[in-house]
Amino acid sequence: MDKKKDISMAVIKRLPKYYRHLAELLRNDVDRVSSKELSEKIGFTASQIRQDFNCFGGFGQQGYGYNVKELYNEISHILGLDKKYSTVIIGAGNIGQALANYSRFDKFGFDLKAIFDVNPKLIGMRIKDVEITDLDQMESFLAENKVDIGIICVPQAQAQKVADLLVDNGVKGIWNFAPLDIQVPENVSIENVHLSESLLTLVYLMNDLDK
Amino acid sequence: MDKKKDISMAVIKRLPKYYRHLAELLRNDVDRVSSKELSEKIGFTASQIRQDFNCFGGFGQQGYGYNVKELYNEISHILGLDKKYSTVIIGAGNIGQALANYSRFDKFGFDLKAIFDVNPKLIGMRIKDVEITDLDQMESFLAENKVDIGIICVPQAQAQKVADLLVDNGVKGIWNFAPLDIQVPENVSIENVHLSESLLTLVYLMNDLDK
């Protein structure tokens, strides 16, 4: 119920970076940080950092800067990391398995509830105590378990169909690794991760430097 | 030796999306496409699409639109996909293995030459005909083999060191999956992929909708 203006996507995309760098300062027992110091560390201008924080309210103190712990907590809250999220992975191929095994996400409070696949060779296998289940059973699973986020790791041809099924069964966030842009209704959030596009960007930049 | 102005990063990031959609049109045997049609498919405005293409020269024809095959070839060339790239993966954990297995990249002309790790349990294992080799041997490998791109999948603490080693041995592109921003000299290109940041963005957007 925050009285929040519309935050631009540019700002939103920077929030996780602030979060990451503040977590690091916290690990290093740094108590306070100025926008100038943060600027040198993150690579945004000090002005931009102050503007960004002020989208959400004044967290700093003139003449002092920002209290690291406090700022970290504020940004955690803004991102919604003071809550837990239940997830399911659909598609237990290379990427699905890698994400299931990736322990980094547990620490943020993400809880992997199930992994689904259609491949009989994979069904029954366990990854980190989570059994790979037949995709046929996903709908009934979603009916019985509240799932916040669906992580789509199936091939392109199946991805939109899987997303529709998730959305129809109450999932409110889709993290998509299939190489297409998944369409969702406007009460559902989507992040499309396009690894190939990132690699192609790198290749462009490499060739650009040769000019 | 193109007479190219400075292309903004916003445009560069859209190029792989054009490439992907044009490849799809090509698969579906579509011969021609107007900026308006492409606009409906990709979700950028027709005006932006024409502006973007005109950064690189006029590929279209008034009254007709764009020839799909021709435009696809142009963008392939702009991205540098008419060349082959040799790659190495450093870190054969979850993500490293997933990327090594991911066949999508082969199709673009990326050729995985080696996989390095420090873990004796992994060394000697094969992924897709590529043997996992002791990281100790990377320097001599790079001396003997031209490698274009190093894909970093090691933990955060080792990532910058690995990047430095790659750069010192002539690698000109770094694709980084470790959760930090790798620093490289300006004659080297870098793409940092931050999966956690993407997930945190999703969570923010989910909470934002609840407001």
Next chain:
DNA sequence: TAGATTGTTAATCGATTAACAATC
């Protein structure tokens, strides 16, 4: 030729940076 659609210039919009008064 008439209709369609580009290439390109001009107008608008939004995001970043600069500046500085407020204040700790």
Next chain:
DNA sequence: TAGATTGTTAATCGATTAACAATC
């Protein structure tokens, strides 16, 4: 108090959109 640094407004910069003449 004097020095430092925020919060915030104003100026600048860049990217997107609109418009339309050129032309296929």
